[in-house]
Amino acid sequence: MRLKCPLCGERDRREFYYVGDAIALDRPTPDAGDVAWDDYIHNRDNLAGVTRDLWYHESGCSAWLVVTRNTVTHEVLSTALASDVKRGAAK
Amino acid sequence: MAELIAKTPAEGLLPVTAGTMTLTEILPACVTSVAPFKGQEKAASAALKAACGMTMPGPNRATGKDGARAVWMGQGQVFVLGPDAPADLSQYAALTDQSDGWVVMRLHGTGAEDVLARLAPIDLRATVFKRGHTARTTLLHMMMSVTRSGANSFDIMVMRSFAVTAVHDLTIAMKSVAARE
Numbered sequence: 222m223r224l225k226c227p228l229c230g231e232r233d234r235r236e237f238y239y240v241g242d243a244i245a246l247d248r249p250t251p252d253a254g255d256v257a258w259d260d261y262i263h264n265r266d267n268l269a270g271v272t273r274d275l276w277y278h279e280s281g282c283s284a285w286l287v288v289t290r291n292t293v294t295h296e297v298l299s300t301a302l303a304s305d306v307k308r309g310a311a312k
Numbered sequence: 313m314a315e316l317i318a319k320t321p322a323e324g325l326l327p328v329t330a331g332t333m334t335l336t337e338i339l340p341a342c343v344t345s346v347a348p349f350k351g352q353e354k355a356a357s358a359a360l361k362a363a364c365g366m367t368m369p370g371p372n373r374a375t376g377k378d379g380a381r382a383v384w385m386g387q388g389q390v391f392v393l394g395p396d397a398p399a400d401l402s403q404y405a406a407l408t409d410q411s412d413g414w415v416v417m418r419l420h421g422t423g424a425e426d427v428l429a430r431l432a433p434i435d436l437r438a439t440v441f442k443r444g445h446t447a448r449t450t451l452l453h454m455m456m457s458v459t460r461s462g463a464n465s466f467d468i469m470v471m472r473s474f475a476v477t478a479v480h481d482l483t484i485a486m487k488s489v490a491a492r493e
């Protein structure tokens with residue numbers, strides 16, 4: 222598998238570390254309530270299909286990426302810098 | 313008081329020769345990490361130019377020349393290798409002294425590309441990876457910085473604690489390539 226780092230270009234999977242669901246970028250506010258925090262911390266869909274995850278370009282530029290890919294077909298649909306996603310510059 | 317003896321990162325390991333290729337240690341007096349503050353990238357670049365003669369390189373690029381070089385090292389981070397730390401930049405960027413923390417090596421000679429083709433998972437051929445291009449990638453399982461410094465030479469940096477392994481892996485690859493000539 223190869224991932225296209227927005228900074229470094231297309232790179233082998235071994236340069237990356239898989240982190241988990243990109244929901245980590247959408248932290249609820251402190252007073253969001255138990256249900257929102259329960260969802261944020263514990264509940265994942267674990268679906269077969271399109272997922273949106275955080276990957277870390279560990280042996281590359283050290284950037285955090287948001288990778289949208291299909292776990293059934295292994296197709297990588299899009300990659301973006303997590304810093305851009307946080308600032309609203311990318312989806 | 314103990315009498316401490318300063319050792320270079322590749323002390324006793326380099327130089328290595330295989331065929332017409334050489335691997336030598338480069339010893340920048342100072343290695344400084346420069347991480348511009350938010351919105352200060354242009355000001356930091358101008359200050360670096362005034363202090364050291366080269367601008368801040370963008371992603372995958374290096375600026376300057378032998379003796380004073382700035383190498384892109386990742387998102388928002390550049391290493392300046394030179395005689396002095398660029399202190400004038402401190403109002404525009406976070407500066408961290410990295411001197412002695414990295415081993416800097418030059419792989420030179422015909423076949424250098426073939427050596428790195430055995431060790432790194434990216435295309436470093438001259439048609440793609442030109443002089444002044446740099447990359448963060450791996451040297452086998454180690455993270456490295458590799459910069460093309462000439463038609464047949466690459467400057468390679470890995471963390472100092474990896475020096476023995478890096479020299480070992482490069483030496484094996486150099487000998488393997490030389491043996492095929």
Ligand SMILES: [Zn+2]
Binds near residue numbers: 227228230284
């Ligand atoms: Zn990258």
